[in-house]
Amino acid sequence: MNNKQTCVLVVEDDAAVRNLITVALGSHGYQWLSAVTGAEAVDVISASDPSIVLLDLGLPDIDGQDVIAKVRTWSQVPIIVVSARADDLDKIRALDAGADDYLSKPFSVGELLARIRTCERHLSYMVREEPHESTFRNGDLSIDFVAGTVMLDGKELHLTPREYKLLCLLARNVGRVLTHQFILREAWSGTQEGDLASLRVFMGNLRKKIGKRYIQTHVGVGYRMVRV
Numbered sequence: 436m437n438n439k440q441t442c443v444l445v446v447e448d449d450a451a452v453r454n455l456i457t458v459a460l461g462s463h464g465y466q467w468l469s470a471v472t473g474a475e476a477v478d479v480i481s482a483s484d485p486s487i488v489l490l491d492l493g494l495p496d497i498d499g500q501d502v503i504a505k506v507r508t509w510s511q512v513p514i515i516v517v518s519a520r521a522d523d524l525d526k527i528r529a530l531d532a533g534a535d536d537y538l539s540k541p542f543s544v545g546e547l548l549a550r551i552r553t554c555e556r557h558l559s560y561m562v563r564e565e566p567h568e569s570t571f572r573n574g575d576l577s578i579d580f581v582a583g584t585v586m587l588d589g590k591e592l593h594l595t596p597r598e599y600k601l602l603c604l605l606a607r608n609v610g611r612v613l614t615h616q617f618i619l620r621e622a623w624s625g626t627q628e629g630d631l632a633s634l635r636v637f638m639g640n641l642r643k644k645i646g647k648r649y650i651q652t653h654v655g656v657g658y659r660m661v662r663v
């Protein structure tokens with residue numbers, strides 16, 4: 436992907452850190468926008484539709500965690516949290532709320548740029564896979580979205596409706612880590628039965644049926660379908 440097309444929103448109230456990041460982005464050919472408060476960040480995301488968001492958690496008005504929750508109600512824009520909070524619980528909370536990645540301060544500019552490039556690769560997968568293809572292929576696995584059938588090595592697989600929904604969700608986002616919360620929201624559609632324990636059970640059954648190599652578990656974060 437040509438990084439000149441990527442516009443990064445930098446949400447950071449510390450002017451020195453904000454300048455460090457925006458100068459690095461500019462010198463590597465990225466377009467950028469900046470916001471100082473959480474409310475401003477939400478406004479800029481809805482008005483300007485940036486490609487990637489870098490988000491500090493300690494903001495002067497609302498907490499960065501609340502920014503993630505708010506934005507996720509309407510947008511799947513990749514969010515990389517850049518925070519001085521090194522606590523595992525903060526990381527897990529941010530990732531479960533829908534952040535895509537987490538970088539602890541102090542960070543190196545090189546690592547930040549590498550994380551942005553990873554997001555860009557995930558974006559290019561999404562663009563490639565999302566346009567309503569009627570079939571999906573990955574190794575011996577194929578899905579016919581129109582017929583609602585799944586074939587593995589030439590034989591039709593019998594999946595429950597929920598397993599089929601989970602598989603389609605992973606396939607449509609192949610290469611991308613989907614957080615538990617995202618999967619629960621998408622595959623259970625707000626009903627009460629969706630919780631982490633049942634997600635694990637369904638995912639375990641699905642992996643037994645299609646073979647373990649297709650779905651990676653990211654402990655404490657979520658799941659990802661890999662290209663085989």
Ligand code: CA
Binds near residue numbers: 449491494
């Ligand atoms: Ca801050």
